[in-house]
Amino acid sequence: MIHAENPINEIERLEALVRYDILDTDPEKEYDDIARIAAHVCNMPVAMVSFIDETRKWYKATFGIASKEMAREIAVCSHTIVYDEEIMVVEDARKDVRFIDSPATQGSTPTIFYAGVKLVDSEGFVLGTICVVDHKPNTINDRQSEILHSLGNQVIKLLEHRRNNILLNKIKQHVKMQYEELEKFTYAVAHDINSPINSIISLAQLLESQPHIDTETRSFASKMIDSGYKLTDYVSSILDYYKSDKLSTHKKEEVSVHSSLKKILALIDPQDSCEFRLLKEDVTIHVRVAALDQILINLIKNAITHCDKKKTFIEVDFNESDSFYTFSIQDNGPGIDLNDQEKIFGFMETLQHRNTSGSGIGLALVKKIVEKEGGTVSVASTPGKGCTFHFTLRK
Template sequence: MKPADLPKNEDERLSALKEYKILDTLPEEEYDAITKIASGICNTPIALISLVDKERQWFKSNHGLAAKQTHRELAFCAHSILQPDDLFIVNDATKDDRFHDNPLTTGNPNVIFYAGAPLNTSEGHAIGTLCVIDNKPKKLTKTQQEALKLLAKQTVSLLELRKRNQELNKVNDKVTKLNEQLNNFAYRLTHDLKSPVSGVNFLVEVLKEDYKSLFEKTGAEEYISLISGRMSYMSTLIDEILEYTKVNTEHIVYEDFNLKTLLDSIIKNIDFEDKIFLYSNNLDINIRSSKIGFVQVFQNLISNSRKFCDEDKVKLEVEFSKDETHYYFIYKDNGPGIKEEYWKKVFNMFETLENTNNENTGIGLATVQSIIKRLGGIVYTKNRDDLKKGASFHFSVAINEMNE
C-alpha cells in the first residue's frame, strides 16, 4: 500500500476546507441527493462526498456506506486530490500497486473500483471528492464520467452557497447588534430630552398667559407663538422617535381582537372634532396578531388622514381579506393623496412631502413600515382603484400558524 503524498498547497487547502465549517455537521438532503444520483448514474452501490482533512477523510454524504470517516493514509480520495484537473479512476484496485493490499480493498467495504471527481474551490484548492465505489472491477462510460464531474461542480456550488450564507449571517448579526445599539441610544436620548422639552413647553405657556399684554405691546407675541410651535413639534418628534424605537425592540405578543372594535376605539381617541367617518362594513371579525402593532399602524394612518385632510369630513375606507398565509388590508382616505414620485420615499425616516405642514415629522409611516415588516408583511401606496381623490395604502401581515 502506498499512501498519497501531501499536495504542495496542503496548508492553504486545509485552510480553505475549514472556511466552509462543514466538517462533522449533520447529514443534509441536498448532499445526500447528489450521492444518490451519482450512484444511480454510475451504477455503483456506494457514492460518497469525501472531504480530506489533515489526518482523515470525512464523509459529508455516504450513500451505501455506514462509515462516516476513515484514516487519510487509507483514503483513495487522498490520491484523487493530487490531480484536481481530472477524474481519478482505479478500475481494479487488486491489480494496482498502490491499493492491492489496502485494508479498504482487502476488507470492508471491499473497494475494487473507484472513481473520484475532485471538489475544487474557486481558489483552486481540491478539498475532497465526489466518488463512486464498487466491489468488482468496472469502467465508466464517457457520459458517466462527465456526469460525475458535473455533480462534483454542483457539490462545490452547494458548499460555496453555504459559505456565503454563513458570511451573510455574520453580517446580519453585526447589523442587528448595531441596530439594537442605535435604537437603545435613540431611546435613551429622546427619553432624556422629553423632560426638559416638556419643561420649556410649560414655561412658554406660562409666559403666554401671564405676560400676554406685554408681548402684545412689544410685538413679541408672534415670536412666542413661533417658539411654542417649534417646541410642540419637538415634543411630537421625541414621542414618535420613542415609538419607533419601541417598535423595533419590543417582543411581539399575539392575541385575539376584533378589527372593528379596534378601529372604532382609535377613532374615538383621536377624533376630537367629530370629523372622521369610517365607511367599511366587513370588519366585524376577530383575528389573531399583534394588537399593539395594529393599533400603532392604524393610529398613524388615521392621524395622518385627519392631519392632512383638506375636506370638512375625513372619510376612511378599510378593506380586509385573507388567504392561508396572510391578512390583507387596503386603507383609503379622501385627503390630498400622495404623488407617485413620493410613493417609496414616504416610508423613509424623516421624509416629508412638499405639501405638508410643519407638524409632520416624517416618522409615522416609517414606523408603520417597520411594524408591518416585523409582522411578516409589506406595505406600499398607490392610486385609489376607484380613481377618487385620496391616499391608498395596501399592506399585508403574515398569519402566525402557531397562534392562529
C-alpha cells in the same frame, strides 16, 4: 505503498474547507442521494462523498459502507486531490505501486477498483472527492465518468449554497446586533432630549401665563411651546418606528372597528374643524390591535396635519375578502402629485413644497407595520382634491 504529497496550497485549502463548516455534520438527504446515484450509474457496490482535512478522509455521504472516516495517509482519495487529471481511475489497486500493501486494499471489503473525481470549489480549492469503489477489479466507461464529474459539480453547488447561508446568517446576526444597539441609543437619546424639552415647555408656559408680559414676549413663549411639542412628537415618532418591530409579537384579538376608531379619535383629540365619517355598520375583525391602532393613528394624523382647507373631512371605509381586511382613509387635503406618491412612504421623506412640516416618519411607519402584517399600502390622489390611502391586513 506510497503516501500522497500534500497539495501545494494545503494551508489555504484547509482554511477554505473550514469556511464551509461541513466536517462532522449530520447526514443530509441531498448528499446521500448523490452517493446513491453515483453507485447505481457506475454499477458499483460502494460510493462516497468525502472531504479531506489535515489527518483524515471524512465521509459526508456513503452508499454501501457504514464507516464515517479513514486516516488520510491510507486513503486512495488523498492521491486523487493532487492528481493532474479530472478523474483518477485505479482498475486494480493490488497492482498499483501506490497502493500495494495498503490497509485499504485488505480485509473483507477491500478497495480494489477505484474511480474518484475532485471536488473543486469556485476559488479553485480541492476540498475532497466523490468516488465509487468495487471489491474486485473493474472499470467505468466515458459516460459514467462524465456523470460522476457532473455529480461532483452538484456537491460543490450544495457546499456553496451552504456557505452562502452561513454568511447570510452571520450578516443577519450582525445587522440584528447593530439594530439593537441603535435602538438602545435611540431610547437613550430620546430620554436625554425629552427631559430638557419638557423643562423648556414648562418654563415657556409659565412665562406665557404671566399677566404683565407684553404681546411680543407672549407670542415668543407661545412659539416656544409649539416648537417644543413638535419636537417631542418628532422624538416619539422615531421611537414608535423602532418599537414597531415588536408589534408582530402581539397576539391577534377580536376588535370592533367602530370602538377602535373612537378610541383613536379620543386619543388624537382633533379640533372642531375636523369632521369624520366612519363606516356605516360596525364589524368585528381579528387583528393585532396595537398594530392596527398605530396604522390608523398615523394615517388620520397625517390627513389632519396636511389639510389646507378650513374644514377637514376624513372618511374611513372598510371591506374584506377571503384573505384580507381592507381599510380606506379619504381626506379633502391638497392631494399628492403622482411623482411623489411612492416617495412619501420613505423613511424621513418629506415633501418640500408642503406648507406644513412633518417628521417624514409616520407614513414610513405605516408601510413598515402593514408589510409585517402581510399587507400592502398605497395612495390614490388628484392634486387639489385630496387623497385616499388604502391598506390591507392579512387575515
